[in-house]
Amino acid sequence: MLQKQEFDKINIADxxxxxxxxxxxxxxxxxxxxxxxxxxxxxxEQRERGIKTGDYKFSPLSDAKIRLKDI
Numbered sequence: 801m802l803q804k805q806e807f808d809k810i811n812i813a814d815x816x817x818x819x820x821x822x823x824x825x826x827x828x829x830x831x832x833x834x835x836x837x838x839x840x841x842x843x844x845e846q847r848e849r850g851i852k853t854g855d856y857k858f859s860p861l862s863d864a865k866i867r868l869k870d871i
Contacts, residue, residue, distance in 0.1 A: 807815070830836045850856040 810818070847856065
């Protein structure tokens with residue numbers, strides 16, 4: 801295991817890749833290890849179905865930013 805002072809020896813691109821790999825591993829195992837509540841999985845599945853059926857509409861980020869500023 802790396803010691804905190806060894807992190808400075810790793811370049812930034814490699815640090816991000818390590819974080820990405822770690823996050824992918826954690827997210828794959830989260831539900832099986834009890835870290836993802838079932839309601840969260842249910843919401844994600846519902847949203848995924850909505851995307852596939854076209855029930856959810858998307859807009860450009862620039863439009864979303866404008867709408868958020870008006871709230």
